[in-house]
Amino acid sequence: MADPQEVLSRRVQSALGAAFGADYAETDPVIRPSQFADYQANAALALAKRLGRKPRDVAADIVAHLDVDDVCREVEISGPGFVNLTLREEWIADRAQEVLADPRVGVPRQDRQNIPIDYSAPNVAKEMHVGHLRTTVVGDALARTLEFLGHNVIRQNHIGDWGTPFGMLIEHLLDTGEHSAEAELVKSDPNAFYQAAKAKFDESEEFAARARARVVALQSGDPETLRLWRELVDLSKVYFNRIYAKLDVTLTDHDLAGESIYNDMLAPVCDELERKGIAELSDGALCVFLDGFTGREGKPVPLIVRKSDGGYGYGTTDLATVKYRVEQLKADRILYVIGAPQALHLQMVWGAARAAGWLPDDVTPFHVQIGNVLGSDGKILRTRSGEPIRLMSLLDEAVERAAKVVAETRPDLDEESRTAIAREVGIGAVKYADLSVSHDTEYTFDFDRMLALNGNTGPYLQYAAARIRSIFRKGELSPEEATGPITLTEPAERELALALLGFGSTVHLVGDSLEPHRLCGYLFDLAQTFTAFYEKCPVLKAGDGATRASRLALTAATLRTLVQGLELLGVHAPERM
RNA sequence: GCACCUGUAGCUCAGUGGAUAGAGCAUCGGACUUCUAAUCCGACGGUCGCAGGUUCGAAUCCUGCCAGGUGCACCA
Numbered sequence: 157m158a159d160p161q162e163v164l165s166r167r168v169q170s171a172l173g174a175a176f177g178a179d180y181a182e183t184d185p186v187i188r189p190s191q192f193a194d195y196q197a198n199a200a201l202a203l204a205k206r207l208g209r210k211p212r213d214v215a216a217d218i219v220a221h222l223d224v225d226d227v228c229r230e231v232e233i234s235g236p237g238f239v240n241l242t243l244r245e246e247w248i249a250d251r252a253q254e255v256l257a258d259p260r261v262g263v264p265r266q267d268r269q270n271i272p273i274d275y276s277a278p279n280v281a282k283e284m285h286v287g288h289l290r291t292t293v294v295g296d297a298l299a300r301t302l303e304f305l306g307h308n309v310i311r312q313n314h315i316g317d318w319g320t321p322f323g324m325l326i327e328h329l330l331d332t333g334e335h336s337a338e339a340e341l342v343k344s345d346p347n348a349f350y351q352a353a354k355a356k357f358d359e360s361e362e363f364a365a366r367a368r369a370r371v372v373a374l375q376s377g378d379p380e381t382l383r384l385w386r387e388l389v390d391l392s393k394v395y396f397n398r399i400y401a402k403l404d405v406t407l408t409d410h411d412l413a414g415e416s417i418y419n420d421m422l423a424p425v426c427d428e429l430e431r432k433g434i435a436e437l438s439d440g441a442l443c444v445f446l447d448g449f450t451g452r453e454g455k456p457v458p459l460i461v462r463k464s465d466g467g468y469g470y471g472t473t474d475l476a477t478v479k480y481r482v483e484q485l486k487a488d489r490i491l492y493v494i495g496a497p498q499a500l501h502l503q504m505v506w507g508a509a510r511a512a513g514w515l516p517d518d519v520t521p522f523h524v525q526i527g528n529v530l531g532s533d534g535k536i537l538r539t540r541s542g543e544p545i546r547l548m549s550l551l552d553e554a555v556e557r558a559a560k561v562v563a564e565t566r567p568d569l570d571e572e573s574r575t576a577i578a579r580e581v582g583i584g585a586v587k588y589a590d591l592s593v594s595h596d597t598e599y600t601f602d603f604d605r606m607l608a609l610n611g612n613t614g615p616y617l618q619y620a621a622a623r624i625r626s627i628f629r630k631g632e633l634s635p636e637e638a639t640g641p642i643t644l645t646e647p648a649e650r651e652l653a654l655a656l657l658g659f660g661s662t663v664h665l666v667g668d669s670l671e672p673h674r675l676c677g678y679l680f681d682l683a684q685t686f687t688a689f690y691e692k693c694p695v696l697k698a699g700d701g702a703t704r705a706s707r708l709a710l711t712a713a714t715l716r717t718l719v720q721g722l723e724l725l726g727v728h729a730p731e732r733m
Numbered sequence: 734g735c736a737c738c739u740g741u742a743g744c745u746c747a748g749u750g751g752a753u754a755g756a757g758c759a760u761c762g763g764a765c766u767u768c769u770a771a772u773c774c775g776a777c778g779g780u781c782g783c784a785g786g787u788u789c790g791a792a793u794c795c796u797g798c799c800a801g802g803u804g805c806a807c808c809a
Contacts (some may be wrong), residue, residue, distance in 0.1 A: 451805035470809045609771040611757035639737045
C-alpha cells in the first residue's frame with residue numbers, strides 16, 4: 157500500500173519490537189498527520205508509563221531503532237516525546253508514480269465478503285420523498301464502494317409491495333379501469349392515485365368493505381387479485397426506474413426484494429419462535445419480549461410477530477429478511493440503510509433473530525442510520541403549502557437551477573452539451589449534499605449551498621475534474637499518456653503528491669465505517685490541494701520538458717483519483733463545465 | 734417516565750485520546766495581458782451546551798445535569 161501512515165506504522169512497530177521486546181511489536185504506534193512534519197508517531201507518550209521511563213527517553217529509544225532512511229529525510233523528537241517524521245520527496249514521488257500506474261488507483265482489495273445491503277425501499281403506488289432519496293443515495297454509494305473493495309454486494313430493494321393498502325389500491329384500479337389514464341398515473345404521480353383511493357376508502361363504506369374483502373383475497377392467493385396486484389407493482393416499477401435513472405443509481409429490477417417475497421416465510425417464522433419458547437401470546441398478539449426493552453411506565457416493549465387478527469406486520473417480515481440473508485445469501489455483514497427512528501425496532505429484530513439462532517455471532521448486522529432531511533425552517537422538508545415534496549420535482553428543480561447557471565457561464569457551448577452538463581451537475585449536487593454530511597444526523601436541504609462552486613460540494617469537485625480535462629484537451633494529449641516520471645520540487649507539487657497517497661486508506665475507511673462523508677472530505681481536500689497546485693505550478697507551460705511531464709503525471713493521477721472517488725459516490729464528472 | 738441521537742465560529746458542517754480545534758458560507762481586504770476568475774490568497778470570527786471524573790494529555794472516553802430531536806403494542 158502506498159499510504160504513508162500504513163508504511164510508517166509498520167516501521168515504527170518494528171522499532172518498538174526491537175527496542176522494547178516482542179511484547180511491544182503489536183503496539184499501536186499512533187501515527188497521525190502533524191502540523192510540524194508530515195506525520196508524527198505518538199507511541200512514546202503512551203508507552204512511557206508502561207515502561208516506567210521518561211517519554212522523551214522512550215522516544216529516543218524508538219528513533220535509535222527506527223529504520224526509515226529510505227522513507228524519511230528527517231526524524232526529530234519534539235515536545236514531550238512526539239516523533240516527527242518528514243518524508244523524502246523521492247519516496248513520495250515513487251509512491252505517486254505507483255498510484256498513477258495502478259488500475260485501482262492505490263486501493264487494495266479486501267477479503268471478499270457477502271454483503272446484502274437493504275436500501276431505498278420505496279412503497280408501491282406512493283411517491284418517493286427526500287427520506288427515500290437519502291437512503292437511496294447513501295446505500296448506493298456504500299454498494300459501489302464495497303463492490304470496488306472486492307466484496308460481493310447483494311442489493312436488496314425492500315419495496316413496500318404488500319399489506320392492507322393493496323385492498324383499496326386494487327379496488328381503485330378496478331374502478332378506474334386497468335389501462336385508464338388514472339391508472340397510468342402510478343407511473344408518474346403515484347400519490348395522486350394513492351390519495352384518490354384513500355379518499356374513497358374514507359368516504360364510502362361500500363368501497364371500504366370491498367377493499368377489506370380484497371385484502372383477504374390477496375392474502376389467500378386469489379389468482380385474479382394477484383394479477384391485479386402485480387399490475388400495480390409493475391406500474392410502480394416504471395416510476396421507481398424513472399427516479400433511479402434520473403438519479404443515476406445502480407438499482408435495477410434484479411435488486412427488487414420486496415416484502416411480498418417473504419410471505420411464505422412468515423407463518424414458519426412465527427411457528428418456530430413459538431416452538432422455541434421465544435414468542436408468547438399477549439393480548440391476542442404473538443410477541444417476542446426481550447430483556448432491556450422497556451417503554452412507557454417501564455412496561456416491556458414487544459416485537460409483535462403476529463397481530464391479534466392473525467395478520468403479520470413488518471416485524472415478522474424483518475425477521476424473515478435476517479433469516480433469508482443469513483441462510484440464502486450467506487451474509488457476512490448485513491447493512492440496513494434505513495431511517496434513524498427505526499433503530500429500536502432493528503435492535504429488537506436482531507435480538508429476536510439471535511435468540512432464535514437465525515443470526516450467528518459471526519454475522520454482523522449494521523444499521524446505517526439515515527437522519528431526517530429538513531427544510532430551512534428546521535422542520536421536515538415540505539412545500540410552501542405544507543405538502544411533502546415530490547422527489548421528481550425536487551430533482552428537476554436542481555437540474556433547472558444548474559441549467560440556469562450553465563446558460564450564463566457557458567454560452568459558447570451548444571444546447572445539447574449544456575443540457576447534459578446541467579443534468580450531471582444538478583443531480584451530482586443533490587447526491588453529494590446527501591453524502592457529504594454524516595448520514596446519521598439530520599441535515600438541512602439548501603439548493604443554493606449544494607449547487608455552489610465553492611465549498612464541499614459536488615459541483616466544486618466536478619469543476620476541478622473538468623479543469624484537469626481541459627488541460628489535457630489544450631495540450632492535445634490524453635491523461636493515459638501522462639506517465640511521468642514524477643519529480644517533486646515545488647511545495648505545491650509535494651502537497652498534491654502526498655494527498656494522492658491517501659486515497660486507498662480513505663476508501664478502506666469508508667468500507668469499514670460505512671461513512672461515505674469521509675470520502676467526500678478526502679476528495680474535497682484533494683481538489684483544494686490540486687487547485688493550489690494549479691494556481692502556482694503551470695503544467696502545459698512549465699519551464700522544461702521534465703517538469704512538464706511530471707506535472708502532467710500529477711495532474712493525470714489527480715483526475716483519476718477524483719473520477720474514481722466520485723464514481724464510488726455515484727457522482728459523474730462531466731468532461732467540461 | 735424509559736431509550737436512542739444531536740449540541741463545535743453569526744450560518745451549514747468536519748474533526749482517528751495528542752502540540753496553537755478546522756473547512757465552506759457570510760463580512761472585510763486583495764488577485765484576471767497567464768492551462769476554465771463559476772476557481773484563488775489574506776483577515777476577522779471559539780467558555781467545543783454546563784459541571785465533575787479518568788488520563789502525562791479530552792471536542793473525543795465515563796458520570797450527572799441542561800437544551801433540541803426521535804422512538805416506545807397490533808401502520809410500515
